[in-house]
Amino acid sequence: MxxxxxxxxxxxxxxCYKIRLTAALLGQPLRRVGYDILRGETRTSEFLARVxxxxxxxxxxxxxxxLPESNAACWYLADGSPLIPADRFDRADMLRWMFxxxxxxxxxxxxxxxxxxxxxxxxxxxxxxxQIAMKRAAGEEALRVMDEHLVGREWFAGHAVSLADIIxxxxxxxxxAGGFRLGDYGQVCRWLxxxxxxxxxxxxxxA
Amino acid sequence: MxxxxxxxxxxxxxxCYKIRLTAALLGQPLRRVGYDILRGETRTSEFLARVxxxxxxxxxxxxxxxLPESNAACWYLADGSPLIPADRFDRADMLRWMFxxxxxxxxxxxxxxxxxxxxxxxxxxxxxxxQIAMKRAAGEEALRVMDEHLVGREWFAGHAVSLADIIxxxxxxxxxAGGFRLGDYGQVCRWLxxxxxxxxxxxxxxA
Numbered sequence: 001m002x003x004x005x006x007x008x009x010x011x012x013x014x015x016c017y018k019i020r021l022t023a024a025l026l027g028q029p030l031r032r033v034g035y036d037i038l039r040g041e042t043r044t045s046e047f048l049a050r051v052x053x054x055x056x057x058x059x060x061x062x063x064x065x066x067l068p069e070s071n072a073a074c075w076y077l078a079d080g081s082p083l084i085p086a087d088r089f090d091r092a093d094m095l096r097w098m099f100x101x102x103x104x105x106x107x108x109x110x111x112x113x114x115x116x117x118x119x120x121x122x123x124x125x126x127x128x129x130x131q132i133a134m135k136r137a138a139g140e141e142a143l144r145v146m147d148e149h150l151v152g153r154e155w156f157a158g159h160a161v162s163l164a165d166i167i168x169x170x171x172x173x174x175x176x177a178g179g180f181r182l183g184d185y186g187q188v189c190r191w192l193x194x195x196x197x198x199x200x201x202x203x204x205x206x207a
Numbered sequence: 208m209x210x211x212x213x214x215x216x217x218x219x220x221x222x223c224y225k226i227r228l229t230a231a232l233l234g235q236p237l238r239r240v241g242y243d244i245l246r247g248e249t250r251t252s253e254f255l256a257r258v259x260x261x262x263x264x265x266x267x268x269x270x271x272x273x274l275p276e277s278n279a280a281c282w283y284l285a286d287g288s289p290l291i292p293a294d295r296f297d298r299a300d301m302l303r304w305m306f307x308x309x310x311x312x313x314x315x316x317x318x319x320x321x322x323x324x325x326x327x328x329x330x331x332x333x334x335x336x337x338q339i340a341m342k343r344a345a346g347e348e349a350l351r352v353m354d355e356h357l358v359g360r361e362w363f364a365g366h367a368v369s370l371a372d373i374i375x376x377x378x379x380x381x382x383x384a385g386g387f388r389l390g391d392y393g394q395v396c397r398w399l400x401x402x403x404x405x406x407x408x409x410x411x412x413x414a
Contacts, residue, residue: 100275127337
């Protein structure tokens with residue numbers, strides 16, 4: 001890969017951490033450019049025009065091209081590596097867990113962490129406060145589905161660590177900051193320890 | 208492909224239609240098994256044990272194996288075909304739009320259609336009713352991002368139709384049932400017509 005890779009990120013975001021962890025496990029250097037989403041630094045007209053018209057991070061910059069969406073950026077980095085299974089069913093099954101993460105896991109588990117840890121419960125709108133119980137239940141359901149899937153398995157898809165594990169690891173290992181009790185999910189806890197024991201594993205540098 | 212492919216679906220679901228449309232464009236036969244989600248037919252103990260512990264459809268059955276998540280099922284069908292770009296950046300960029308669809312588009316545009324067309328506004332909970340304005344604004348923002356991206360482009364990723372187009376087509380072409388005005392998005396309207404003109408295109412059989 002000859003083009004420089006630049007990660008536009010907020011270091012506190014689990015979605016950004018996914019990309020750093022993928023790069024770390026691959027031994028791929030990344031230059032990091034930080035933004036503070038709480039100060040609106042990804043909503044400036046320059047950011048919207050140059051980096052992402054959607055106003056979101058992370059964005060992976062590949063030379064002069066920009067790739068938003070954390071899970072797509074992880075795929076770009078891992079394309080052609082053992083982090084994407086070679087078997088056709090396993091590859092689709094890995095993507096299944098990556099879409100599950102964006103639809104069933106992140107909007108509940110990551111959002112509650114963001115609301116409770118960064119915004120603070122007293123600063124939430126009435127409508128957000130009313131959604132807490134629903135997001136709590138949906139997040140617990142996502143953890144339950146993961147826990148059941150891991151019975152008799154070491155990794156989410158195929159027979160080795162893949163992007164599915166990296167992507168689910170990001171916000172699962174931070175779930176207690178959103179008020180979830182990880183101790184209730186024994187298979188998930190054992191899998192989190194397997195992840196942290198991987199060669200070249202890098203912890204998130206800010207919680 | 209020697210194993211029989213079975214689609215477990217509700218024909219009214221745009222997520223199920225994505226898979227049928229992918230199969231149609233590929234000329235791939237699918238056997239269809241229908242469920243009525245409004246009657247809870249995907250929450251029975253048999254469905255949960257055999258088809259999907261997550262209680263959701265669509266699920267693509269490949270021989271004796273089950274693959275949930277509509278976008279992952281489309282990937283399985285299209286793997287190795289021209290519906291997935293051969294170029295590394297374009298392939299990741301296609302996935303970018305597939306994740307965008309699940310995170311920014313479907314929860315707003317598809318959910319409003321489901322609430323207004325199938326549940327009926329008068330049957331919504333107070334919390335759901337309060338979320339309508341937020342989902343309306345987020346859905347309009349998703350359509351705006353799509354419309355801007357299509358300026359000077361025929362397709363979402365790379366230089367030909369790909370899974371990104373199929374997946375975004377499903378709920379975009381149904382958006383008016385959720386109260387969105389597609390006429391406000393001229394590029395999107397032209398792209399919808401390009402999609403419907405594709406060889407082997409199949410319309411959704413129930414709206």
